[in-house]
Amino acid sequence: MSFYTLVKKEVLRFIKVSIQTIFAPLISTTLYLIIFAYSLRGREVVGYSVSYTRFIIPGLIVMGIIQNAFANTSSSLIIAKYQGTIIELLLAPFSYLQLSLGLMIGGIARGLAVGVAIYLVSIFFAGAVIAHPLLLLGSGTIIAGIFSLLGIIAGLWAKKFDHISIFSNFFITPLTFLSGVFYSVSSLPGVWSRVSLFNPVVYMVDLIRYSFIAESDINYLFSLTVISGAFIFLLILVTYLFKIGYKLKD
Structure with a gap:
């Protein structure tokens, strides 16, 4: 099996059941x-000059990317x-890094297709x-990559x-719904606005929102740095786990 074959297999796997993998999340x-x-x-959204509908669309796109990128690699x-x-x-003739990348690319493809x-x-x-x-394309790809790698770990x-x-219901779903998809993190009262900053998905939603409307709660360069660092760390970790x-071997 070549690296190209692995990527092709992972992409075709979700395309063949596109009603379930693409259209189902689209309907929801x-x-x-x-x-x-x-x-x-x-x-009105405090601190923003756009309608509530335009405000929540970036977050909904992030939700779709996250859930489907994770589902593709974990199920595979x-x-x-x-x-x-x-x-x-x-046993295929490619490195552990290529194995990580091949599976990850399949997850990225599905996540971006849904997005x-x-x-x-x-x-x-x-x-x-x-x-x-x-910026939207780049950050969307990184986000899909992060959750593809988390899917591999799962x-x-x-x-x-x-x-x-367990991963989906107790980690991904709560973190997603508490990431500012439907509200502005800066509008939270007191300590909760600061506590939210420990949620990594907050930076993802905020960065995609900035890409769409050029407005955000957090500086977009900081958000980009956070998610890029998370991506690199997870790629190294997954490659090591395969190694x-x-x-x-259980």
Whole structure:
């Protein structure tokens, strides 16, 4: 198996079931947009000059990217372990870094595919203006990469599918909903606005929001530095876990 074959396999794996992997999350996000766009369309966001609908769209896109990038790599690895095909990956003629990158690229592709689909739907609600498209593409790719790598870690650690849901239900979902998707972090009272800064997803949502509307709660360069550092750390960690055969020899 070559590196190209691995990437192709990971991408085709979610494309073949696109109704489940792309259209299902798109429908749920569209429902969010319908509910919030019409029920809270007159609401003002403190410190922002845009409508509430335009304010929440970047956060919804981040949610879609995060959930699907994580799901792609975690499910791929747990299935490979369950079926015993993980041995083929480990014996293939490429390095541990290439193995990490190959799986990660598949997760990035799915995450960005869902993100683009959500953006296309959001055009009907708030227009198509993007303040910084290159920053949006770069930061979206890094975010998808981070959660693809976290999905790999979850897939390596998990022994069954129920273990994957622990990551999703008890870590990813709470961190996402408490990251300022539906509200401005700076508007939180007292200590809660500072506590929120320990949530890494806050910087992701804020950076994507800045890319769209050129307004944010946190300096975008600081947010970009935080998520870039997290990406590099996780890539090194995942590569090391493959090298030592973490949970692959049990």
